[in-house]
Structures are given as C-alpha cells and as structure tokens.
Amino acid sequence: MVEVAILGFGTVGSGVAEVIDQNQAEIRRDFPEGIHVKYILDLRDFPDSPYGDRVVHDINVILDDPEVQVVCETMGGKSPACEFSKAALERGKSVCTSNKELVDALGGQLAVIAAQHNCSYLFEASVGGGIPVLRPLRTSFSQEFITSVIGILNGTTNYILTKMEREGLDFATCLKEAQDNGFAERNPEADIEGYDPCRKIAILASLVTSGNVKYQQVPCEGITNIDTDDFVYAKQIHSHIKLLGVCTHDKESGKVYVRCAPYLVPKGHPLYGVADVYNGILVHGNMVGDLMFYGSGAGKLPTASAVVSDIVECCQNIGHNIDIGLKDTDAVLYDPMEWEDRYFVRIAKEDLVKATEAFGNEIQIVVNENKNDEFAFVTPKIREREFQEKIAKIPSFKKSIRLLTI
Structure with a gap:
C-alpha cells in the first residue's frame, strides 16, 4: 500500500x-x-x-x-x-x-x-x-508534431454563451442563472474575463512547445462585451460564439501563437456543437490530423x-521521473499584432463607405433586421496591427469578434 x-x-x-x-x-x-x-x-x-x-x-x-x-x-x-x-x-x-x-x-x-x-x-x-488531455499529449502524441490546440476550456462561460444564444437572454441574466445553478462562482471574474481559460491554454502551449508560456504573455479577452445582437449576426453567418483558447505552433520557426478570446465558430467545425457546461479540446498533429477531447471540464x-x-x-513509477517534456526555458512567441485573422465588425450604417475604403470591396456584409441603425461586415484575413489601424478610421466602430479559421 x-x-x-x-x-x-x-x-x-x-x-x-x-x-x-x-x-x-x-x-x-x-x-x-x-x-x-x-x-x-x-x-x-x-x-x-x-x-x-x-x-x-x-x-x-x-x-x-x-x-x-x-x-x-x-x-x-x-x-x-x-x-x-x-x-x-x-x-x-x-x-x-x-x-x-x-x-x-x-x-x-x-x-x-x-x-x-x-x-x-x-x-x-x-x-x-476530468478530460484526459495532458497525458495523451505526452504519450499518444509523442511521435507527432502538434500544430494546433484549440479549446473551449471553461464551462461557466460556455454555459452563459449557450443560454444567451438559445434563449435570447442578456449576459447579466445568464450569469445570475449560472450562479444560481452552481455553474459560476459568486465572484465570476476569473471565468467571464477569460483568466481561467487563458491559464489553461498557456499550460497547453507550454506542453506543446516544451517551453514556458505564461498567461500574462497571452492576449486575453472575456465575454462581458458579448450581447444578444451578436448572436443574431452569428446566425446569419452560420456560426456560434465560443470563448476559445487558441494555440498554433509553427514547425519551421518553432514559434507559437497563443490567444484567449471569443471567436465565431463556423458550422461543421468540431467545436461548433460543444454546448452548456461541457469543454471540448481539438488537437491537430501533423500526421494523425484532428483528434477531439470532450467532457466535463470541472466539478468535484x-x-x-x-x-x-x-x-x-x-x-x-516510484523512484523514477516521469518526463512530461516541460523545461525551465521560455517558448518563442509570435507577436500577436502580426497574426492574421478574419474579423466580424459592427459599425453604424452611415460608415459603410468608410468601411469599404478601409478594408476593400471584399468585405462580407451581414445584416441584423432588428438593428436599423447599424450593420456588420466580415474582413478578409488581416494582421491585427493593420486591422487596428484601419478600424481607427471608422468613428462608429462598436466591436469586433474574430472568426475561427484554423
């Protein structure tokens, strides 16, 4: 014993x-x-x-x-x-x-x-x-170069976003319901501001690269800025809004891109159907392809x-060290401002011309019939630095959400 x-x-x-x-x-x-x-x-x-x-x-x-x-x-x-x-x-x-x-x-x-x-x-x-993901990363994937890990890593926020979408309720109402049902803490800051899933994707990125990735290095956004109109727009482009941890690892440079933020996840993506308090983690190996881990992400x-x-x-393994591949060295991170994403953007109707001038005629227009004073559009892939420069030229800019394209 x-x-x-x-x-x-x-x-x-x-x-x-x-x-x-x-x-x-x-x-x-x-x-x-x-x-x-x-x-x-x-x-x-x-x-x-x-x-x-x-x-x-x-x-x-x-x-x-x-x-x-x-x-x-x-x-x-x-x-x-x-x-x-x-x-x-x-x-x-x-x-x-x-x-x-x-x-x-x-x-x-x-x-x-x-x-x-x-x-x-x-x-x-x-x-x-309870989802077994870290052990498979160091055992079942030992022969693989892991190119990406994308995950719904927080059950509280996934529950809130699911309720907002399905029932058309606002954020505050869904948060209170999550707290009443024991799915959210009395102080939910770590969940709704994204700190909890940000730490988790930092840990996953550290294991993928065998180098330390600290959550303070990871750009982090929560879900407090998401409203019911965002889900109406999302439906028009056949997507769900999910708070994701994203890690992409480049084999040639060895650099890793890491972010925690809300994303529009398109229909057909493995994470599209992960709802309520459940977690889902999609791992891509260069040989095995996509593997999905799904289950209860919390609970006693x-x-x-x-x-x-x-x-x-x-x-x-008493008396022996189990090598988890984690070293006391730092991973090499991509500059997030140089990373390319597509963006969903909400602005006032009168700024359509300015949006076209800034982002070109390739933007995809998205309409919400309940919002007569605004519209939305989806950009082509663009570096974040360039996106920030262009969006600054549109005075009525309200918000943006990234589209998952990995």
Missing part, C-alpha cells in the same frame, strides 16, 4: 479522498499494491468527516514521514502551494496537482526539480477537469478523478 497525503481538503481535495476510497478496486486493477490516504493537511478540523482523524496542520509531519511517497496538492494559489510542492519534490515525493495558477507560473521549475530528485510533477486536472469528482489518475501513475 502506497501512502499519499492531500494538501487542502476543499472541493477537489475531498473528492480525491472519495475517489481513492470508492474506486480502490479499480485502482488496484492497474496498481495492485493499492493507495491509502495517510494525511490531510488543512488549517481546519473536520470532526464530522470520516477522514477527520487524518487531518494535520503542520506540513512537516508529511514531509518528514518516509512512508508518504506521493503528495496531492489541491490548495490552489501560488503560496504556500509552491513552497510545499517544492519541499516535497526535494524529498523525492512526487506531487500531483489541479492548481492551474501554480502550474502556469512555475510548472517548468517544479518539473525540473522533480527530475533532479527522481520523482514526478503531474497536473492532468489543471486543464479540462471529474477533477478529482483526473488527480487520482496522476497519483496512480506516480505510484507506478
């Missing part, structure tokens, strides 16, 4: 304990020795919990116990999660985490420390909740299940 410790007994941490206990038979199918939770680190006591007698308040109890070989960090945030994870790795204890903030900020450093001490640092649950047990999958893999 391998002893493990859980750091943080919140939603995910308690779920990890539950999965290990309830699915012990399934765990033993691949790891006959079995896994046991010896300690739970938390500031609180849990006298009514069946795990209450395992709670400790001092990290050194865990660090100094040679029986503990795997540590599960589900605390969240960078500190003290980073210090505790680093200390465990330096003692040869593998660490598994769902903490995307820490993985994004310092994942490369912690992976290097793990390799130096013959243990592992795994974080399957940090992206996509789906996320905990992903953490436990990492625990099992670490237990199967």
Whole structure:
C-alpha cells in the first residue's frame, strides 16, 4: 500500500479522498499494491468527516514521514502551494496537482526539480477537469508534431454563451442563472474575463512547445462585451460564439501563437456543437490530423478523478521521473499584432463607405433586421496591427469578434 497525503481538503481535495476510497478496486486493477490516504493537511478540523482523524496542520509531519511517497496538492494559489510542492519534490515525493495558477507560473521549475530528485510533477486536472488531455499529449502524441490546440476550456462561460444564444437572454441574466445553478462562482471574474481559460491554454502551449508560456504573455479577452445582437449576426453567418483558447505552433520557426478570446465558430467545425457546461479540446498533429477531447471540464469528482489518475501513475513509477517534456526555458512567441485573422465588425450604417475604403470591396456584409441603425461586415484575413489601424478610421466602430479559421 502506497501512502499519499492531500494538501487542502476543499472541493477537489475531498473528492480525491472519495475517489481513492470508492474506486480502490479499480485502482488496484492497474496498481495492485493499492493507495491509502495517510494525511490531510488543512488549517481546519473536520470532526464530522470520516477522514477527520487524518487531518494535520503542520506540513512537516508529511514531509518528514518516509512512508508518504506521493503528495496531492489541491490548495490552489501560488503560496504556500509552491513552497510545499517544492519541499516535497526535494524529498523525492512526487506531487500531483489541479492548481492551474501554480502550474502556469512555475510548472517548468517544479518539473525540473522533480527530475533532479527522481520523482514526478503531474497536473492532468489543471486543464479540462476530468478530460484526459495532458497525458495523451505526452504519450499518444509523442511521435507527432502538434500544430494546433484549440479549446473551449471553461464551462461557466460556455454555459452563459449557450443560454444567451438559445434563449435570447442578456449576459447579466445568464450569469445570475449560472450562479444560481452552481455553474459560476459568486465572484465570476476569473471565468467571464477569460483568466481561467487563458491559464489553461498557456499550460497547453507550454506542453506543446516544451517551453514556458505564461498567461500574462497571452492576449486575453472575456465575454462581458458579448450581447444578444451578436448572436443574431452569428446566425446569419452560420456560426456560434465560443470563448476559445487558441494555440498554433509553427514547425519551421518553432514559434507559437497563443490567444484567449471569443471567436465565431463556423458550422461543421468540431467545436461548433460543444454546448452548456461541457469543454471540448481539438488537437491537430501533423500526421494523425484532428483528434477531439470532450467532457466535463470541472466539478468535484471529474477533477478529482483526473488527480487520482496522476497519483496512480506516480505510484507506478516510484523512484523514477516521469518526463512530461516541460523545461525551465521560455517558448518563442509570435507577436500577436502580426497574426492574421478574419474579423466580424459592427459599425453604424452611415460608415459603410468608410468601411469599404478601409478594408476593400471584399468585405462580407451581414445584416441584423432588428438593428436599423447599424450593420456588420466580415474582413478578409488581416494582421491585427493593420486591422487596428484601419478600424481607427471608422468613428462608429462598436466591436469586433474574430472568426475561427484554423
């Protein structure tokens, strides 16, 4: 029996304990020795919990116990999660985490420390909740050059956008409904402003390139500027509006383009039908082509299940480092201002001539019969720098949304 410790007994941490206990038979199918939770680190006591007698308040109890070989960090945030994870790795204890903030900020450093001490640092649950995508990227795609990863990586925003489109409700109403149904936090900023999916696409880009991509380097837009009229226009061009994380990797230059923003996803694209709280991640390999990962991107047990999958893999490799391909070096990023996209643009009707002068006669006009004072158009592919220069010449510019063309 391998002893493990859980750091943080919140939603995910308690779920990890539950999965290990309830699915012990399934765990033993691949790891006959079995896994046991010896300690739970938390500031609180849990006298009514069946795990209450395992709670400790001092990290050194865990660090100094040679029986503990795997540590599960589900605390969240960078500190003290980073210090505790680093200390465990330096003692040869593998660490598994769902903490995307820490993985994004310092994942490369912690992976290097793990390799130096013959243990592992795994974080399957940090992206996509229960969807197994990170492990396939480093195993099933080991022979592939991954050219792109595009994902709906946040269930909260996907739920809101789906409700707005299907029921014609405004953003504020759909956000409140998401909160009432437990799909959005009381403070939803990380979701609706795009910070959560931005961190996730940064992690995916880091794994694709084997170089660090920090979310602060990634252009990020949320969905707070999307309104019901945008969906009327989207219907005219047979598209759905989705908040996407986009990563494109160029084999010749080695550069990677990364962005998190709302996109118009055309009918027929694999991500077009991903609705409600579900996540979808489309990976393209240069030989295998497109592969789609779909499922619950959040929730107590789906996320905990992903953490436990990492625990099992670490237990199967005690004394050895699982190379996840992540190094403590920085990826080479494309200048986002030089990236080409097509744009959906809303302006006042009187500026049609100016739009044609700026973007040429190739623009595609899109009409919303409910908006007599405006119209929209779709540009040809254009660099963002050039787009910003041209759109500045149109005084009535209201907003733009990118079209997914990958």
